[in-house]
Amino acid sequence: MAKATITFEDINVTVTVPAGTRVIEISEKVGSGITYGCREGDCGTCMMKVSEGWNNLTEPSVLEDKILRENYAGKHNRLACQAQVLGGSVSVRPA
């Protein structure tokens, strides 16, 4: 299976994951400050800042775009419960 890495900058941990993994699945277990609320892309709690590898994440859905806008998200922000890692490396931290 294709591998990718996610680095959680707030705790300085890099995790090797299979492509397709959602960031929230890992951030929660690894103890990063990117925490969850609803897991359904509705509440905006799991907003994160993507400092590297933006293009290695799936594109935001219409719903996610809307939530990001409603929460005045910056242009490097994504929802950890929606973004999946496609490959390569991604670096994130809590927004």
Next chain:
Amino acid sequence: MSAARIVQAVAQREAIPLSPRVHWVGALDPGLRSFDIILKTANGTSYNAYVVRGSHGVAVVDTVKREFSADFFARLEQVAEYDEIKAIVLNHLEPDHTGALPELMERAPNAQLYISNKAQMMLKALLKRENLAFTTVDTGDRIDLGDRSLRFLHTPYLHWPDTQCAYLAEEQILFSGDVFGCHFCDARLFNDFTGDFRFSFEYYYAHIMRPFRDFVVRALDLIEPLPLGLIAPAHGPILRDRPSDYVKRYRELASPRLKREIHPGEKTLLVFYISSYGNTARMAEAIHSAAQEISGVRASLYDLEGGDTETFADLLEEADAIVLGSPTINGDAVKPIWDLLSSLTVIDMKGKLGAAFGSYGWSGEAVRMIEDRLRGLKLRVPLQGVRVKLIPTPEEILQCHAFGRALGEELMGRREARVIDMSDLLTSQYSA
């Protein structure tokens, strides 16, 4: 109007003037004793709604809880015709303020809804209707009513994501929503007439606003520069006598409670424990002393048996890390720990470092349960807690030392980078 006249007018379902152009059209709920399940009130509450009349139309600011709709409409009808209503401003969509909204929208077909950006999803959930027309507003946006106008302030998370305030500059009136409100029911309505509501005001802040302290500070930055002749909150007395005092009080309440005792660059780590046979206590001491050895860490140790959990709230609000030790009794952490954890729901704990440890007899679930709760409170919990069966051996005490050091290093950002595989997380659950 005299206090006695106001009481009479309120009872007769009249609208009460704040000024010739602004009226209170809310409702009193003297029988209420607990609000949203979690909040107590000794003498009920009020749902304040207001009407603003400009030369080119009327705006209604907020409504009331549904059961009180009749009061609201009776008062409203005295000061406005439904087809004059051009704007309905919703500063907050919680049902205590939007209960009469569906009916008002039907009765006032010309009215446009004004809500904050973050209120959109809630509005749809509330009205269960597609193709809703509404306008989202942000700081600086205005509604023009001719010789009167309302200007919006974006003040989110006070205490819901959707909350906002509206300012009527021509009269220096701030419609503040739940902010500066309290659950206090008094038919004399105005703070220079009502009974002493200071306790209710403080209690309301402590339970409703305190968890969002950072957002309170941001809202105050927007509110403080405004000339304030009157604050019209959504609950409790209308603040026309020295309104700025209440803004000042919020500023005090939102400032750190304890004087800063530590030096710049230092970080505080608090170890709380409770121990039945002294085993968890020995672990606590080991973790505390090891964390203390890391330069920059100011560690403190507290036995929960010797303290009332509520008194720790101020301390926890300022702490950078909290470490909780509990034995496992009947498969659970013990009550003082849960009490401490539940007191954290009124404090902003997001992003602080959290950890757990404890000694146990045969099962030892407490540590994982505490860690889960800490994550639920949005702390980061990157280190798997130490669990020891009964009396810690010298090796296990060393393990506690290593745990304390790792926590200290993590807190100071000095833990070296680690690379792990996802499968490690599945077995150990964490990155330790």
